[in-house]
Amino acid sequence: MNFSKxxxxxxxxxxxxxxPIAIAAExxxxxxxxxxxxxxxxxxxPCFMEAIRDFDAKVIAYAESGGLTILQDxxxxxxxxxxxxxxxxxxxxxxxxxxxxxxxxxxxxDEGDEILLPEPFYTNYHTFATAAGGVVVPITxxxxxxxxxxxxxxxxxCITPRTKAICCITxxxxxxxxxxxxxxxxxxxxxxxxxxxxxxxxxYREFVYDGGEAHSFxxxxxxxxxxxxxxxxxxxxxxxxxRIGFCISKCEKFMEGIMKIAQGRLCTSTxxxxxxxxxxxxxxxxxxxxxxxxxxxxxxxxEELQKIPGFDSPKPRGAFYLTCxxxxxxxxxxxxxxxxxxxxxxxxxMYAPAAGFYGTxxxxxxxxxxxxxxxxxxxxxxxxxxxxxxxxxxxx
Amino acid sequence: MNFSKxxxxxxxxxxxxxxPIAIAAExxxxxxxxxxxxxxxxxxxPCFMEAIRDFDAKVIAYAESGGLTILQDxxxxxxxxxxxxxxxxxxxxxxxxxxxxxxxxxxxxDEGDEILLPEPFYTNYHTFATAAGGVVVPITxxxxxxxxxxxxxxxxxCITPRTKAICCITxxxxxxxxxxxxxxxxxxxxxxxxxxxxxxxxxYREFVYDGGEAHSFxxxxxxxxxxxxxxxxxxxxxxxxxRIGFCISKCEKFMEGIMKIAQGRLCTSTxxxxxxxxxxxxxxxxxxxxxxxxxxxxxxxxEELQKIPGFDSPKPRGAFYLTCxxxxxxxxxxxxxxxxxxxxxxxxxMYAPAAGFYGTxxxxxxxxxxxxxxxxxxxxxxxxxxxxxxxxxxxx
Numbered sequence: 001m002n003f004s005k006x007x008x009x010x011x012x013x014x015x016x017x018x019x020p021i022a023i024a025a026e027x028x029x030x031x032x033x034x035x036x037x038x039x040x041x042x043x044x045x046p047c048f049m050e051a052i053r054d055f056d057a058k059v060i061a062y063a064e065s066g067g068l069t070i071l072q073d074x075x076x077x078x079x080x081x082x083x084x085x086x087x088x089x090x091x092x093x094x095x096x097x098x099x100x101x102x103x104x105x106x107x108x109x110d111e112g113d114e115i116l117l118p119e120p121f122y123t124n125y126h127t128f129a130t131a132a133g134g135v136v137v138p139i140t141x142x143x144x145x146x147x148x149x150x151x152x153x154x155x156x157x158c159i160t161p162r163t164k165a166i167c168c169i170t171x172x173x174x175x176x177x178x179x180x181x182x183x184x185x186x187x188x189x190x191x192x193x194x195x196x197x198x199x200x201x202x203x204y205r206e207f208v209y210d211g212g213e214a215h216s217f218x219x220x221x222x223x224x225x226x227x228x229x230x231x232x233x234x235x236x237x238x239x240x241x242x243r244i245g246f247c248i249s250k251c252e253k254f255m256e257g258i259m260k261i262a263q264g265r266l267c268t269s270t271x272x273x274x275x276x277x278x279x280x281x282x283x284x285x286x287x288x289x290x291x292x293x294x295x296x297x298x299x300x301x302x303e304e305l306q307k308i309p310g311f312d313s314p315k316p317r318g319a320f321y322l323t324c325x326x327x328x329x330x331x332x333x334x335x336x337x338x339x340x341x342x343x344x345x346x347x348x349x350m351y352a353p354a355a356g357f358y359g360t361x362x363x364x365x366x367x368x369x370x371x372x373x374x375x376x377x378x379x380x381x382x383x384x385x386x387x388x389x390x391x392x393x394x395x396x
Numbered sequence: 397m398n399f400s401k402x403x404x405x406x407x408x409x410x411x412x413x414x415x416p417i418a419i420a421a422e423x424x425x426x427x428x429x430x431x432x433x434x435x436x437x438x439x440x441x442p443c444f445m446e447a448i449r450d451f452d453a454k455v456i457a458y459a460e461s462g463g464l465t466i467l468q469d470x471x472x473x474x475x476x477x478x479x480x481x482x483x484x485x486x487x488x489x490x491x492x493x494x495x496x497x498x499x500x501x502x503x504x505x506d507e508g509d510e511i512l513l514p515e516p517f518y519t520n521y522h523t524f525a526t527a528a529g530g531v532v533v534p535i536t537x538x539x540x541x542x543x544x545x546x547x548x549x550x551x552x553x554c555i556t557p558r559t560k561a562i563c564c565i566t567x568x569x570x571x572x573x574x575x576x577x578x579x580x581x582x583x584x585x586x587x588x589x590x591x592x593x594x595x596x597x598x599x600y601r602e603f604v605y606d607g608g609e610a611h612s613f614x615x616x617x618x619x620x621x622x623x624x625x626x627x628x629x630x631x632x633x634x635x636x637x638x639r640i641g642f643c644i645s646k647c648e649k650f651m652e653g654i655m656k657i658a659q660g661r662l663c664t665s666t667x668x669x670x671x672x673x674x675x676x677x678x679x680x681x682x683x684x685x686x687x688x689x690x691x692x693x694x695x696x697x698x699e700e701l702q703k704i705p706g707f708d709s710p711k712p713r714g715a716f717y718l719t720c721x722x723x724x725x726x727x728x729x730x731x732x733x734x735x736x737x738x739x740x741x742x743x744x745x746m747y748a749p750a751a752g753f754y755g756t757x758x759x760x761x762x763x764x765x766x767x768x769x770x771x772x773x774x775x776x777x778x779x780x781x782x783x784x785x786x787x788x789x790x791x792x
Contacts, residue, residue, distance in 0.1 A: 270637030
């Protein structure tokens with residue numbers, strides 16, 4: 001029996017597929033610093049579990065398909081910080097940003113329709129687009145240009161009659177590239193001119209460094225009928241396991257379509273929604289604290305990386321990822337070496353090979369993605385291990 | 397801008413789409429008995445929230461994509477009651493049975509592939525199959541035949557070169573039809589003969605009445621390489637809002653495919669998984685108690701329905717639904733009348749019109765689905781209201 005071509009064409013997650021080898025290394029007694037996955041060690045604000053512990057319903061019942069109103073209302077109030085006015089009907093609570101993307105692509109795409117996506121990109125976009133029958137068309141960006149993609153000509157060169165949407169993750173995973181408000185406006189202009197939908201993935205919204213400002217595509221005028229914002233509690237509140245995300249759009253036709261899918265899968269976890277509502281009520285000082293911590297982690301990582309001979313990458317301006325070239329031919333081979341052969345005082349490190357983040361075959365073989373999600377001293381040691389590992393690898 | 401044809405062809409849930417009208421009725425002061433949705437009023441076992449309250453992780457982190465091992469192990473032990481041996485690698489924890497079905501169809505179906513599904517069927521099968529590009533081919537069943545479909549000739553008449561799978565919900569939603577072990581074997585034979593996958597939705601497994609026995613397709617030999625069992629905590633443990641389901645299969649190739657999708661969406665709610673693990677550790681006496689309660693509710697409903705002139709439907713043998721004809725031409729019109737015009741002492745009732753549960757156009761216009769999920773006295777009053785409402789409707 002043959003299974004679906006769609007699933008055959010999907011890849012195993014480049015972020016997770018080396019996990020079994022890392023587990024084997026750990027079981028052999030090695031300590032492995034995990035820089036491969038965007039799982040922060042930052043404490044989830046205690047209000048999440050406190051709200052859940054106080055939840056005393058006798059029956060854990062289905063929520064409404066669009067989400068619990070206490071959570072929708074908390075999101076509405078949060079967006080007032082950005083001078084964005086939302087109503088409940090603009091918000092569908094989803095099982096993580098993942099389901100939000102999945103449902104969005106199902107609503108937008110017919111078999112063979114295309115989405116534009118700057119590469120390197122968060123690899124699961126390929127999974128979600130493929131599941132919907134769509135095709136990812138990469139807009140190639142380069143480290144030496146700061147991974148910028150808000151360039152009209154380059155975007156337009158990728159547009160075909162099948163292009164339905166342009167996707168922007170800003171602040172960006174895996175590059176840390178951040179769109180300014182002016183760049184958002186430029187992308188909006190292109191979208192209007194070519195009748196494209198904008199999928200704005202803003203799950204790292206607050207994590208903008210070096211004096212840059214946090215923005216939302218909702219601040220751009222004239223695109224209400226062609227914009228969906230993807231949001232999530234995972235990164236902002238270090239609550240990745242809570243699986244609460246959002247599709248937020250003022251386009252009524254889009255919301256009508258996506259609501260059919262939302263009703264089909266019934267609803268999102270009631271208990272997680274109760275906890276998430278408390279998270280969105282945190283004072284804005286919370287975002288400043290977390291941002292300062294990630295910024296300090298980035299600085300440590302970047303400082304340590306510069307000690308690796310041949311390292312040359314731009315300093316990321318947002319989110320908590322960094323994509324860079326390493327002075328080796330094949331970073332997957334290096335990763336296997338790090339996990340299976342290398343150690344320094346019983347410790348080693350793992351990262352995500354970047355090839356899986358590119359849609360263009362052949363790109364990224366000498367690049368990696370680092371998630372700077374561990375505390376500063378751990379990040380410093382992890383990048384030191386990377387440097388020592390590269391030395392040992394090149395001296396084999 | 398046009399959105400996807402798939403989503404255009406999906407319908408709004410026939411179970412949920414009258415909710416806004418019911419809410420309006422409630423806001424006008426009427427009490428509405430909800431027989432439309434399978435949301436039981438049975439208390440969720442307290443161990444669910446107790447386990448969650450005891451969960452003291454500082455970081456609510458991603459779970460493994462296949463699920464937390466404490467939950468996988470609890471499921472393995474539960475299945476030992478059925479003499480079924482499972483391993484962790486056979487189990488992927490999903491966001492409800494809904495996601496399990498969604499991921500299953502994505503793994504099995506290419507654009508235009510067909511699944512066989514006895515009708516009337518749980519309407520969201522249409523949503524999930526359509527999302528995967530598949531087509532539902534209904535096997536029509538009839539109330540006067542007890543909604544039986546384990547008939548080789550009738551099934552074979554529906555098979556085409558595009559048929560990839562046969563889906564069995566047993567005990568059944570919306571009819572209450574239950575497959576015996578011999579009937580499961582017959583379906584297995586047909587599946588082997590025609591190289592079909594079997595999607596066995598067993599989320600109501602224990603709810604079998606009148607001396608019938610609970611069974612799983614896993615008890616049937618020779619189909620390990622073509623069987624996926626869909627399971628869930630929603631109904632068994634009255635934990636619909638927990639959103640914990642399962643894809644369980646011993647077919648390695650199937651599990652390899654579906655794991656790519658599972659990794660793409662990262663994982664299922666960590667907190668809900670912690671609670672669900674406690675549910676699967678309940679003593680087997682729990683199932684007997686709950687079954688006795690639903691059986692008593694069924695008896696009350698059936699007794700009251702027989703007071704409606706012209707009522708003639710088989711007594712359901714499992715799950716907690718009943719599909720029956722009503723002595724009116726259009727049950728949607730009756731439902732609007734019940735919600736907007738009728739009341740008896742300030743009370744009325746709502747149900748799910750059954751047309752949405754049929755794949756064959758024109759069927760089910762005079763049929764409804766009742767979920768007997770309320771306590772006995774409420775069920776009695778609700779069916780009384782239905783009888784009085786029909787009288788008033790026919791005497792307009």
